[in-house]
Amino acid sequence: MRQAHRFGSATIWQRNYYDHIIRNERSLQPMRHYITHNSLTWADGQLHPCNPSKW
Template identity: 40%
Template sequence: MPEIIRQFKTFSARRINQCRQTANVAVWQRNYYEHIIRNDEALNRIRQYISDNPIRWELDRENPTLDL
């Protein structure tokens, strides 16, 4: 599984940078988190996290544009 994720991230980052006309700009945060979704409640929490996540990016310490 890690190899599949690595390949996906590599390919998609290259394509995104190609579309943006940027070279070797980071697209993905390091690592990833696997989680088994066991029920509807867990699924709804994850959906909410995904929905809210872009809002929190401005405060994320991994955000390269953030001045700490």
């Protein structure tokens, strides 16, 4: 948020972001998968601080 404020960007949240209510185990499993795998691929992500060439 500091960077967004510093550079004058008004958009903080991801576009098309929405909340999802987890109501049961069937709904929980995809969320668990996303959280686990998202953290494993973070180092290769475009916004990772160690990958400025991808910015």
